[in-house]
Amino acid sequence: MITADVVSFSYGRTLVLDGVEVAVAPGQVVGLIGPNGSGKTTLLRTLYAALTPRAGLVALDEKPIGDLRPRELALRLAVVAQEGSGELPLTVADTVLLGRAPHLTTFQRPGRGDHRIAAAALARVGVRHLADRVFAGLSGGEKQRVLIARALAQQADHLLLDEPTNHLDIRYQHEVLALVRRLGVTTVVVLHDLNLAARYCDELVLLDTGRVAATGTPDVVLRPEVLEPVYGIGVQRIATDDGVQLLFRPLDHEEKPA
Numbered sequence: 001m002i003t004a005d006v007v008s009f010s011y012g013r014t015l016v017l018d019g020v021e022v023a024v025a026p027g028q029v030v031g032l033i034g035p036n037g038s039g040k041t042t043l044l045r046t047l048y049a050a051l052t053p054r055a056g057l058v059a060l061d062e063k064p065i066g067d068l069r070p071r072e073l074a075l076r077l078a079v080v081a082q083e084g085s086g087e088l089p090l091t092v093a094d095t096v097l098l099g100r101a102p103h104l105t106t107f108q109r110p111g112r113g114d115h116r117i118a119a120a121a122l123a124r125v126g127v128r129h130l131a132d133r134v135f136a137g138l139s140g141g142e143k144q145r146v147l148i149a150r151a152l153a154q155q156a157d158h159l160l161l162d163e164p165t166n167h168l169d170i171r172y173q174h175e176v177l178a179l180v181r182r183l184g185v186t187t188v189v190v191l192h193d194l195n196l197a198a199r200y201c202d203e204l205v206l207l208d209t210g211r212v213a214a215t216g217t218p219d220v221v222l223r224p225e226v227l228e229p230v231y232g233i234g235v236q237r238i239a240t241d242d243g244v245q246l247l248f249r250p251l252d253h254e255e256k257p258a
């Protein structure tokens with residue numbers, strides 16, 4: 001379980017998170033949604049201790065995250081961040097093997113079991129054929145899938161993902177999020193696509209300029225009266241055989257005479 005308890009954070013004097021509360025129950029997939037600059041990435045970074053809140057507490061199973069040693073944290077929490085993993089001249093196979101590092105002692109090399117786990121992680125995101133390629137030479141979508149494979153190889157019981165569907169084609173947007181759901185690990189995922197959020201998240205946290213504007217199931221949060229004031233866009237909600245779908249229209253356009 002991961003919780004953010006009345007978390008505030010500032011970059012310099014600018015308050016970017018203001019008393020944010022998030023609680024992710026074991027095995028739950030919680031989506032962080034909200035407009036550009038609303039604080040999603042900043043919140044995610046406080047959840048994996050890359051940023052220290054100015055006030056409030058982030059805890060993993062009720063233990064303050066700041067009290068966990070880096071290796072302990074890496075065994076519990078896998079992260080697929082926006083900033084990627086640098087441009088080290090590593091092969092894809094070696095990049096994914098890095099996910100095994102927290103399971104090894106300082107001078108221990110990955111063993112056969114680690115290679116098997118890394119290969120299985122690559123297969124799960126459909127990029128096993130890229131194993132011998134250099135990571136830096138991959139397309140954006142291929143890189144994204146490899147970074148997700150690295151997180152899977154880490155076998156942590158918490159997973160934090162910042163826009164994991166960025167760069168992915170439509171099929172892999174769904175495959176990756178369906179896979180995340182199937183993993184059954186406690187997950188926080190930043191998503192821009194609200195229809196993906198509707199389909200794959202148990203709960204959503206809607207941020208608006210650093211505050212929680214709404215929280216609850218997709219059915220509760222993804223309503224025109226909730227979304228329109230936050231995003232400033234017209235929202236139509238349609239019930240289909242396949243669940244709720246949202247359609248969007250620019251408000252300005254509608255208000256202007258033809």
Ligand SMILES: Nc1ncnc2c1ncn2[C@@H]1O[C@H](COP(=O)(O)OP(=O)(O)OP(=O)(O)O)[C@@H](O)[C@H]1O
Nearest residue numbers: 011012014016034035036037038039040041042043
């Ligand atoms: N390193 C930084 N220094 C100063 N301000 C920052 C820094 N990183 C982010 N900010 C500001 O903090 C606010 C929240 O940014 P954040 O990246 O968390 O938003 P976001 O919701 O993830 O946005 P997006 O949807 O555009 O990715 C923004 O106003 C942003 O300009």
